[in-house]
Amino acid sequence: MKLTEAFQESYQPVAVLDDDAIYNHCSDIFYHECLAVFHDADGSVVETDEYLKNNNIAQIGQRFDQHIVGVVLELLATPATPALGCSISARSFLKDGWWKEQLNMLAGRPDIAGRLILEIHDVEEFRKAPSTMLLLKKLRNAGCLLALEDFGVGHSSFHAMMTMEPDIIKINKSFLWRADSGLRYRDTYHHLVGLARTIAPIVVAEGVESYSHLKAALKAGATHGQGNVLGVAQVARPQQSIRWDKDKQKQRDLCLKALGAED
Numbered sequence: 001m002k003l004t005e006a007f008q009e010s011y012q013p014v015a016v017l018d019d020d021a022i023y024n025h026c027s028d029i030f031y032h033e034c035l036a037v038f039h040d041a042d043g044s045v046v047e048t049d050e051y052l053k054n055n056n057i058a059q060i061g062q063r064f065d066q067h068i069v070g071v072v073l074e075l076l077a078t079p080a081t082p083a084l085g086c087s088i089s090a091r092s093f094l095k096d097g098w099w100k101e102q103l104n105m106l107a108g109r110p111d112i113a114g115r116l117i118l119e120i121h122d123v124e125e126f127r128k129a130p131s132t133m134l135l136l137k138k139l140r141n142a143g144c145l146l147a148l149e150d151f152g153v154g155h156s157s158f159h160a161m162m163t164m165e166p167d168i169i170k171i172n173k174s175f176l177w178r179a180d181s182g183l184r185y186r187d188t189y190h191h192l193v194g195l196a197r198t199i200a201p202i203v204v205a206e207g208v209e210s211y212s213h214l215k216a217a218l219k220a221g222a223t224h225g226q227g228n229v230l231g232v233a234q235v236a237r238p239q240q241s242i243r244w245d246k247d248k249q250k251q252r253d254l255c256l257k258a259l260g261a262e263d
Helices: 019-023 048-054 055-078 095-109 123-127 132-142 155-163 173-179 182-195 211-220 248-259
Strands: 007-017 029-039 084-089 115-120 145-151 168-171 202-207 224-226
Touching: 019 211, 029 048, 029 115, 029 248, 055 084, 055 095, 095 182, 115 168, 123 155, 132 145, 132 155, 132 248, 145 155, 168 173, 168 182, 173 202, 173 211, 182 202, 182 211, 202 211, 211 224
Parallel strands: 029 084, 084 115, 115 145, 145 168, 168 202, 202 224
Antiparallel strands: 007 029, 007 224
16 A cells, blocks of 8 residues: 555644634634544544554655645645645654755745744654754745644653744643643643743644633643644645734734744
């Protein structure tokens, strides 16, 4: 079975967290993350990490990442497509020939680069090749946004936070889910979000699966959230643009650095 035949893409919104998200059951969309939906032999949906592990696809993870990025870049070539993010492993940067080709393209297409968010995980790999940080800096200079995924898991995420200086930090969902179980974990989550906000202007609460999660994330200070209560992943490719009509100044304050907006 070919890798590209094992999954289909879906798109889940990363949305602004504010009072409207709670009281009006709606929220402005910042961008959509392109996700891989895997299926087992009987057609059941399998978590991405589990599927890759069980099928040893991690050994060819760079090709997997290249495919996902290629899908996103193709979509972003259409002006009507809103901002898109894709989750990729830091391992894919270790052999950077392919990335240099994409960098050359993005440098000449600011309209595409400005709507691309690279969500990076497995950041411990950066310690093996510190030179990859230069490539990330060039991608940012081309207009891409860099997101640090799974923040809080492992010591490497703290090291990466300081060295990457990401535009976006996504807090691992396990911390939000634990915050529902007691004051101790709520305090931990609050401090983790606060630490992330000292580095990045955009802090995303992952795993927002209930209104209790949503309220906890908002109270902790997360600026954005991702999860089924804010929007389920859909196979249909997103077309809507970010809405700025409700509170332009608030949106501008939250996203000024990330979007490069000007008065």
